[in-house]
Amino acid sequence: MGKVEILIIESVTPCEQCRRAEAIANELAQKYDGVTVRVINVLDPEADKFGVVMTPTVVVNGVIISVRRAPDPERLERLIKNQLGGVAQ
DSSP: OOOOOEEEOOOOSSSSSHHHHHHHHHHHHHHHEEEEEEETTTSHHHTTTTTOSSSSSEETTTTEESSSOOOOOOHHHHHHHHHHHHHHH
């Protein structure tokens, strides 16, 4: 079974979309084994490697999937299922 890391890069003071992105990611992490969620601040040096200029930026396994808005929950769930091999809890 695969692993999925959802990285949320949020603004210094998390906005509504940042909080929504985190809530969506955490809900899906509870639903699927192998999914972890990390949240970092846009000023974190790790954010630099993604060239973040707008928040939230949502990254799944190193690939940016959403910028400036929370990800679509259904799309994110499909990506997770794909990365995990289509197995839900």
